Amino acid sequence: MSWHSDDRAHSSTDHPGSPWADDEVLGAELVTALAERETYDRVVASADLAFRAHRGMVDARAGLEMDLLLLELVYDSSALDAPVGVRDRSGGTSRTLVFEGHGLGVEVEVESSSIEGQLLPATPGRVSLRTPDGVVATIETDDVGYFRFDVHPDGPLRLECSSEGGTCLTQWLPY
Template sequence: MSWHSDDRARTPWADDDALGSDLVTAVSETDLYDRVLASADLAFRAHRGMVDARAGLEMDLMLLELVYDSGAIDAPVGVRDRSGGSSRTLVFEGDALGVEVEVETASIEGQLIPPRPGHVTLRTPSGDIASVDTDDVGYFRFDVRPDGPLRLECSNGEGTCVTQWLPY
């Protein structure tokens, strides 16, 4: 069924005042009013949830690609980093920004690519746990030992992006 302009004249709500008056009468019953209010509340919460999810999706769309993982290659057993502890090196690349990270037992350090000043935030699923400005060549270090997965949000003059979730 299509809507034509002459159909509008046949409806009981020819103007906003008539429609508003009928709506006030309709919702003046307590039961109906409560149902309308509950539906409006549900719709509002659903909308806010979609807005929040969209923000997370936008961040995931800036997800850096893991292009190197020292833990995934056939490295000789017992290889250690310069500090004497075992470490894992990860390299992430994006369109305008990347990051190289060395994950050690009690710290995470790295450098933004291209090397320039920026900002890095360390996140867990429950929220941000540390944040630091990088130096002039993009170097950063976190002396933390989070429990569970983590990700880095990195930004500089070229953009902002995040790494995928990493086991820790």
């Protein structure tokens, strides 16, 4: 009688002549199978793949939790008569943005060569400037939460702000 993997899913009482009706026999056969180099390599490769997939899911979950602390854009000086998030490139030299959410916030002024702002409420913390490719710069704020980046990356950006009140992210801003 030949055995198929589907047959092993049934209990040993369904197949009284099963070679694996006994845990001792099954254990001995597993030890023998793993002693073969090819089988061992396949088991190790499968375990490595499973571990990497698990780590990827954990990392993705951490990113999701960060996005749950997303701040809402409540004021945009360049869009006084336009919908929030629409940038007016016709006028002034700077753009003021205010983001708020669940007791945390940040006020930002964006100029052609710098981005500066203050954490709300005014408290020391850390601010990171992020692009879709990752963190461009990170800075510690002063005692009242003031920060300044002397950079202006091309493309969309967002700020990740951390203080004793928590960690939050701004929406993506086009540039």
